[in-house]
Amino acid sequence: MRKLVIKNLHVKTTEGKEILKGVFLEIKQNEIHVLMGPNGSGKSTLSQVIMGNPKYKITAGKMLFSKKNILNLTPDKRARLGLALSWQTPPAIKGIKLSDFVTKIGSKKVHMKEVDKLLEREVNVDFSGGERKISEIYQIASLNPKLVIFDEIDSGLDIKKIEQVAKIIKKEFVDLGVSILVITHSGDILNYLKPNITNIMVDGKIICRNKDFKKTLRVIKKYGYDKCKKCIAGSEE
Numbered sequence: 001m002r003k004l005v006i007k008n009l010h011v012k013t014t015e016g017k018e019i020l021k022g023v024f025l026e027i028k029q030n031e032i033h034v035l036m037g038p039n040g041s042g043k044s045t046l047s048q049v050i051m052g053n054p055k056y057k058i059t060a061g062k063m064l065f066s067k068k069n070i071l072n073l074t075p076d077k078r079a080r081l082g083l084a085l086s087w088q089t090p091p092a093i094k095g096i097k098l099s100d101f102v103t104k105i106g107s108k109k110v111h112m113k114e115v116d117k118l119l120e121r122e123v124n125v126d127f128s129g130g131e132r133k134i135s136e137i138y139q140i141a142s143l144n145p146k147l148v149i150f151d152e153i154d155s156g157l158d159i160k161k162i163e164q165v166a167k168i169i170k171k172e173f174v175d176l177g178v179s180i181l182v183i184t185h186s187g188d189i190l191n192y193l194k195p196n197i198t199n200i201m202v203d204g205k206i207i208c209r210n211k212d213f214k215k216t217l218r219v220i221k222k223y224g225y226d227k228c229k230k231c232i233a234g235s236e237e
Contacts, residue, residue: 002066003028004050004147004179009061011049019045021204023061027147032180032193034213037201038225043183044088046201047149051085052078065147082146086153090136093123098135106142114138114168129156133165141172147179154189166192187217200228 004027011020019042027033035043049056050063052075063071070078093101099119102110115138124132133153140148150169154162166189173180174193182193190198190213198216200208208228210216219227 001029002146002179005062005064006050007062009046009049009063010059011045012057012059014055014057018059019056019204020049023201023204023206025199025206027179027181029146029179030174030177031197032174032182032195034187034190034195034198035181035183035201035206036185036187036198036216036220041201042204043201044151047085047151047181047183050078050149051075051083079143082144083149084140084143084145084147085149086133086136086140086151088152088155090124090132092125092127094125096123097121098123098138102139102142105139106144108142108144110138110141110172112138112141112168112172114164130161130165133157133161134168137165137168137172145173145178147181148173149181149183151183152185153182154184154186159188162189163192165189169193187213187220190217200225202229 004025006023006025009020009023010018012018023046035046037043045056049058052073058071062069065081065083068081070081097120098115101123114134118127118131118135124135127135153165157165169180170193182189182195184190195213196211198210198213199206200216202225
């Protein structure tokens with residue numbers, strides 16, 4: 001079975017600041033995982049490290065995808081294995097139409113009615129927040145990924161748009177067996193995606209994981225992440 005396995009991952013910036021302090025995470029094929037935590041806890045850093053961003057230094061740990069050690073692979077090679085990341089703020093690319101861009105980068109033909117009106121426009125130029133998210137999903141789907149990380153895909157969206165984005169993710173990825181890691185602050189998108197596991201990250205570690213995402217959200221909204229610190233299930237393997 002295809003899966004991402006991270007064991008005791010320690011990561012520093014190139015300046016020497018430790019951000020990830022022993023992360024354990026396992027995402028199996030066709031699973032939806034959620035990663036939540038306070039600002040500065042290391043969530044986005046983990047996504048960047050999974051994709052191979054060179055500004056971070058791995059000091060300890062293992063990272064396997066489909067049983068292959070990926071720690072020494074460049075970002076393009078990780079992408080070819082099937083890893084993909086949706087950016088929090090996708091960049092605008094002037095002078096290139098979205099349709100042409102996807103034709104160049106994509107390996108799979110994707111039909112998304114939600115993106116039809118965007119195809120002849122320049123990539124993300126003057127797109128609304130919702131249009132940028134849909135455009136990003138479309139681009140990633142064209143890569144035919146095996147595991148996708150959505151970093152704050154629901155940020156800045158109203159409930160109606162969050163529901164639309166969640167439905168597209170289910171259709172283009174979840175229903176096709178693609179593994180998903182969703183990083184979110186609000187957690188509103190979880191009501192539509194219904195994740196298998198919710199992981200809580202605090203100070204560079206996943207300190208708690210729970211299958212009941214609704215209960216986890218209730219606790220966080222009522223008590224904040226301090227309550228999660230009492231749950232250490234899954235932080236040690």
